[in-house]
Amino acid sequence: PDGRVSRGLAWAVLVVATAASLAAQPVDTLATRLDAPVVADTSGAPTPRGAVIRALALPGLGQVYAGQRAKAPFAFAFVAGAAAYFVNRQRQYIRYRRASVVAGCLVDDGSTDDDPDRIALCAQADAEYMDEYDAVNEGLATPASFSAIRTVREDARGQRDVGALVVVAAYALQTLDAYVAAELSDFDVSEDLSLSVRPATGQLALRVRL
Numbered sequence: 001p002d003g004r005v006s007r008g009l010a011w012a013v014l015v016v017a018t019a020a021s022l023a024a025q026p027v028d029t030l031a032t033r034l035d036a037p038v039v040a041d042t043s044g045a046p047t048p049r050g051a052v053i054r055a056l057a058l059p060g061l062g063q064v065y066a067g068q069r070a071k072a073p074f075a076f077a078f079v080a081g082a083a084a085y086f087v088n089r090q091r092q093y094i095r096y097r098r099a100s101v102v103a104g105c106l107v108d109d110g111s112t113d114d115d116p117d118r119i120a121l122c123a124q125a126d127a128e129y130m131d132e133y134d135a136v137n138e139g140l141a142t143p144a145s146f147s148a149i150r151t152v153r154e155d156a157r158g159q160r161d162v163g164a165l166v167v168v169a170a171y172a173l174q175t176l177d178a179y180v181a182a183e184l185s186d187f188d189v190s191e192d193l194s195l196s197v198r199p200a201t202g203q204l205a206l207r208v209r210l
Contacts, residue, residue: 051182055175062178066185075174082170086163093160096153098129099136103146 046066055062059079060072105122136152137143 045186046182048179048182051178052175055178056171059171059174062175063181066178066181068181071177071181075177079167079170079174082163082166086160086167089156089160089163093153093156095132096136096149096156098125098132099144100146100149100153101125102129102133103144103149106146 051062051066053062054065055075058076060074060076063069063072063075102122102125105118105125136149
């Protein structure tokens with residue numbers, strides 16, 4: 001009888017231990033889930049590298065990729081305007097450079113220099129660049145002098161160089177803007193700011209929503 005009682009007590013202890021283990025398992029699992037770090041799914045989010053590549057390929061495309069479509073036309077217009085200014089100044093510089101060549105071949109009385117090589121060079125310049133020279137002097141009472149045309153030519157070259165710098169700066173700025181937009185694409189900038197305290201299993205959880 002004592003052996004039966006001992007075996008019965010042993011089975012009772014085993015059953016109680018098993019039941020206690022099963023009862024505690026969901027709590028442990030819940031606590032593990034609460035303590036586990038939450039990893040955001042960013043598989044479909046734009047990447048800074050992708051935004052930069054697209055912005056370099058076409059101004060404004062990086063903004064479209066980063067989800068800021070409203071800024072894309074402004075980025076494209078910024079670069080296109082700078083490029084148009086550069087092209088215009090380059091054309092003006094070429095015109096005045098060619099006109100200065102023709103003006104440099106002429107002396108005050110309209111004749112050419114006596115050097116045979118210079119005569120041949122000026123004859124070629126007159127044949128190729130006379131249209132630019134006439135366009136520069138159009139509307140003037142007297143033809144512009146070589147020094148006057150050279151001054152305007154240098155001004156046009158300086159403006160062209162500034163235009164080139166503006167194109168580079170515009171391209172860089174819109175690329176940087178696309179990079180920043182992609183970097184902050186998953187950042188919550190809503191006006192909903194809340195603070196809540198809620199109990200968790202075995203701990204006190206503080207939740208801040210920005």
